Amino acid sequence: MTILEAARLLRAKTICSAELVEESLRRISALNPKLNAFITVMEESAREAARLADQELARGSDRSPLLGIPIAVKDVFATRGVRTTAGSKLFAEHIPEHDAAVVERLAAAGAVLVGKNNLHELAYGITSNNPHFGAVHNPHNPGRIPGGSSGGSGAAVAAGMVFGAMGSDTGGSIRIPASYCGVVGLKPTYGRVSRFGVLPLAFSLDHIGPLTRSVRDAAVVLSAIAGYDPRDGSSSRRAVEDYDPGAVSASLAGVRLGIPVNFGLDGVSPAVAEAVRGAVRLAGDLGAGIVEVRLPDMDAINAIGRVILLAEASAVFTRHLDDRGSFGEDVFALLQQGRLIAATDYVNAQRLRSLKREEFRAVWRGADALITPATPIAAPGIGETTVEVGGRQEDVRLASTRLVRGFNVLGLPAISIPCGKDAAGLPLGIEIIAPPFQEARLLRIAAVLEDALGFHG
Amino acid sequence: MTDWRRIAQARGIHLSEPELARLAAVLDALDTVLAPLLLEVAPETDPDTVFRAAPEEEA
Numbered sequence: 141m142t143i144l145e146a147a148r149l150l151r152a153k154t155i156c157s158a159e160l161v162e163e164s165l166r167r168i169s170a171l172n173p174k175l176n177a178f179i180t181v182m183e184e185s186a187r188e189a190a191r192l193a194d195q196e197l198a199r200g201s202d203r204s205p206l207l208g209i210p211i212a213v214k215d216v217f218a219t220r221g222v223r224t225t226a227g228s229k230l231f232a233e234h235i236p237e238h239d240a241a242v243v244e245r246l247a248a249a250g251a252v253l254v255g256k257n258n259l260h261e262l263a264y265g266i267t268s269n270n271p272h273f274g275a276v277h278n279p280h281n282p283g284r285i286p287g288g289s290s291g292g293s294g295a296a297v298a299a300g301m302v303f304g305a306m307g308s309d310t311g312g313s314i315r316i317p318a319s320y321c322g323v324v325g326l327k328p329t330y331g332r333v334s335r336f337g338v339l340p341l342a343f344s345l346d347h348i349g350p351l352t353r354s355v356r357d358a359a360v361v362l363s364a365i366a367g368y369d370p371r372d373g374s375s376s377r378r379a380v381e382d383y384d385p386g387a388v389s390a391s392l393a394g395v396r397l398g399i400p401v402n403f404g405l406d407g408v409s410p411a412v413a414e415a416v417r418g419a420v421r422l423a424g425d426l427g428a429g430i431v432e433v434r435l436p437d438m439d440a441i442n443a444i445g446r447v448i449l450l451a452e453a454s455a456v457f458t459r460h461l462d463d464r465g466s467f468g469e470d471v472f473a474l475l476q477q478g479r480l481i482a483a484t485d486y487v488n489a490q491r492l493r494s495l496k497r498e499e500f501r502a503v504w505r506g507a508d509a510l511i512t513p514a515t516p517i518a519a520p521g522i523g524e525t526t527v528e529v530g531g532r533q534e535d536v537r538l539a540s541t542r543l544v545r546g547f548n549v550l551g552l553p554a555i556s557i558p559c560g561k562d563a564a565g566l567p568l569g570i571e572i573i574a575p576p577f578q579e580a581r582l583l584r585i586a587a588v589l590e591d592a593l594g595f596h597g
Numbered sequence: 598m599t600d601w602r603r604i605a606q607a608r609g610i611h612l613s614e615p616e617l618a619r620l621a622a623v624l625d626a627l628d629t630v631l632a633p634l635l636l637e638v639a640p641e642t643d644p645d646t647v648f649r650a651a652p653e654e655e656a
Contacts, residue, residue, distance in 0.1 A: 344646060374647050443630040462611075476612060477620050480604055485628075488635050490644030497645065 142596075143303045143357040147205040150197055157197065157208030157252060160303075161190040164210035164254050167301045174282060176274045177295040179215050180223055181255040186210065189252040196250065205360045207250030213306040214290050215256040216263055217243055218337040226339045227259040227270050227289075229466045230457075240337025241372065242306055242348055242365045249364040254302060257292030263308055263341045264453060264471045265289055266316050266540045267522070271468035275522055278321060280566055284519040287317035287540065293351045294321035304352040304361055310341045311449060312544030314349050315556035315571060320519035322558045322567025322595070324586075325351045326358040329577045330551030331376035333362075334369030342452035344374075344490070345445065345548045354596055355557060355587040359383040362579060381580040385587035392588050393427035398507025403438045404543060407530040408516035415560035415568045416513045422592050423511070428585075433507050436499040438546045444496065445549040447481060447489040454478025493549055500550055504575045509585050514556035514569035515540055543571065553579045555586050558595035567595075598625060 141149075149155045165183055172178050193208035201207070213219070216226045218236035225231045239247070246253065258276045260268045268276035268291025276291040278284040279299040286295040290307030294317030297305050307314040309327040318325025326349040333348040340346055350361035363383050369375045399420060405413055424430045454475050460466055461475055503510070516529050516539055526533045547554045553576070556569040572589070574582035590596070601621040605612055612620065 440630055440634055443627050447627055447631065473616065473620065476605075476610060476616070477623060479608060479610055480601055480620065480624060485631070487644050488638065489631065490646050491638055491642045492631065492634055494642060494645040495638065 141303070142354045143209050143352065143360050144205060144354070146209055146303060147207070150208050151202070157190040157193040158187070160208065161186050161210050161252055161254065164302055167299065168255065171299050171301060175277045175279060175295050175299055176258055177276055177292040177299065177301060178212070178255045179225055179227070179258050179273050179292070182222060182253060186252050186254040193250055193252060204249035204364055206246065206364055209251050209304070210254045210302050211246060211251045211304045211306070212255050212257050212293065212296050212302045213243060213253065214259050214263070214293050214308060216259065216308055216339040217256075217306060219243055219253070219256065222256065224256065224339075225273065226263065227261045227273055229272050230460055231339070232272065236337070238337060241334035241369045243337065245365045246306075251364070257290070257296055257305055259292055260289035260313075261468050261471045262457070263289040263310065263313055263339070264474055266312065266537050268292065268317070269522060277522070278519050280322060281519070281564070283521055284566065285320065285522050287320035287515075287519060289313040290317050290351065294318055294323055294325070297321070297323045297351050297353060304350050304357055307349060307351050308338055308341070309347045309349060309548065310345045311445060311548055312541045314347070314351060315514050315544045315554060315569070316540050318351055318556040319514035319569030320567065322569075323351050323353055324355055324358050324558070324590075325349070325556045326362060327547070327554050328362060328366065328579055329376070329553045331374050332553070332577065332579065333365050334367075334372040334375050336369055336371040340456050342449045343456070344452060345449055347548060355555070355583055355590045356385055358555065359385055359583045359587075362583075376577070378577055383580050383583050385584040390588065390591065391427045392423055392585060395428045395585060396431050396506070396508045397423050397428045397585070398431055398433035398503065398510040400435045400510060400512060401432045403435045404512035408513050409518070409529060409562070411518065411560070411562035412513045412516055412568050416511070416570050419559045419570050419589060419593060420511060423589060426588060426592055431507055433503055433510065435503060436496055440492070441496050441546040441549050442542060444489045444492050445545045447485055448493065448549070450474065450478035451481040451486040451489075454481070497550055508574070509582060510573040512543055512571050512573070514543060514571040516543060518562045518564070518566035518568055547573055552576060553582050555582055557586050557590050557593075559593055560595060599628065
């Protein structure tokens with residue numbers, strides 16, 4: 141069931157929020173021992189919030205489709221009075237005194253927060269194989285990773301523990317778990333959603349967005365959380381659009397979909413290539429104009445992103461960098477790499493980023509949106525450090541991030557939606573990318589494709 | 598090539614030889630991609646960072 145379906149049933153009085161929350165808690169209780177998608181479950185406050193939502197619904201209130209809907213947030217979102225660990229030993233007992241802006245906005249929309257999702261330590265990695273809180277497992281195959289860093293969020297949504305979950309995305313951390321878990325993951329434009337109260341990893345690359353079971357649900361959540369926030373220095377004052385893609389739409393007529401000729405389909409598994417080509421053909425059948433486009437050097441943009449990430453993350457955690465025992469091996473290694481980046485290298489990476497952003501603007505003269513695979517492979521096994529992609533061995537982290545990281549550097553809105561399964565039954569995702577602040581366009585295209593593809597989380 | 602070992606020593610960063618070798622390989626690879634691009638950057642190109650002398654609402 142999706143958020144919108146549940147919202148309709150709530151208003152038809154077929155179900156009540158208390159029942160939705162009890163079912164959510166029951167599934168968490170049954171599945172979390174196997175999936176480890178939650179670090180903290182908030183039974184008592186969730187039940188009270190559901191009771192209040194039911195009272196409001198009974199009075200005929202309709203402040204948002206999220207009213208009375210059970211959701212979760214990745215454990216980097218500050219929650220007042222509730223432990224917020226960031227999946228780290230450093231914050232294992234940290235209890236914030238305030239809510240993150242997104243938590244405030246979800247509460248204002250009436251959503252019921254049932255818990256905090258497990259994640260890759262400090263959101264710095266893509267496996268969600270957390271050394272302090274245990275590995276998160278993929279609901280489609282518990283021997284596989286869910287992706288990350290928002291792995292608990294992806295697993296919780298895919299397993300039906302919640303209707304939606306919030307994630308953060310610094311180099312693909314929403315879209316990778318969406319792809320590996322077979323759900324929708326939306327990374328809005330940089331500045332569209334407030335980062336206030338979310339533990340930073342790399343402040344100039346961090347984005348906040350939802351993981352949901354449908355594109356229209358992602359639009360519902362974005363509508364609730366988007367908007368200016370003076371507490372976040374990068375927050376945009378641009379007006380928030382109407383993100384609702386509409387109930388039924390079956391045409392992409394007039395839309396120019398760009399297929400990059402130099403990025404995306406090289407070096408992906410045959411199953412991914414076939415699924416993406418199928419989705420592109422389908423988009424053409426739906427009336428979209430399929431146009432070949434050439435992107436700026438995405439390998440360079442990825443390298444720029446990695447330098448910025450290494451430097452900013454090590455700056456964020458400066459006071460802990462000598463404390464080897466506080467970190468897992470992979471995160472400690474990344475933090476040490478960041479210490480070796482020269483100030484000039486970081487500043488030059490930001491200068492190159494500025495140039496690449498300008499260079500990328502030309503792409504939008506020829507296309508309204510782009511389509512690429514979200515990840516070049518389906519979910520790797522837990523503990524695997526390399527995977528075979530296109531006949532060669534590749535580091536799991538670099539393979540998982542290479543199609544998504546660049547759009548963090550450019551700050552562009554991007555969404556991963558399910559587009560098929562491989563021979564082993566593991567989900568595959570495609571990524572759609574739009575120009576800055578064109579989330580409404582992005583969501584409309586994604587919704588039409590989702591309807592036609594018929595793969596729902 | 599940058600001598601990452603000496604930089605690490607100078608900064609008081611204590612890493613084993615295998616750790617240093619892994620880090621150096623990653624950083625060298627990034628350097629190889631970015632160094633040629635920097636030759637094309639004009640001096641007046643500002644970095645893409647956000648800094649405001651005062652919060653926007655005070656402007």
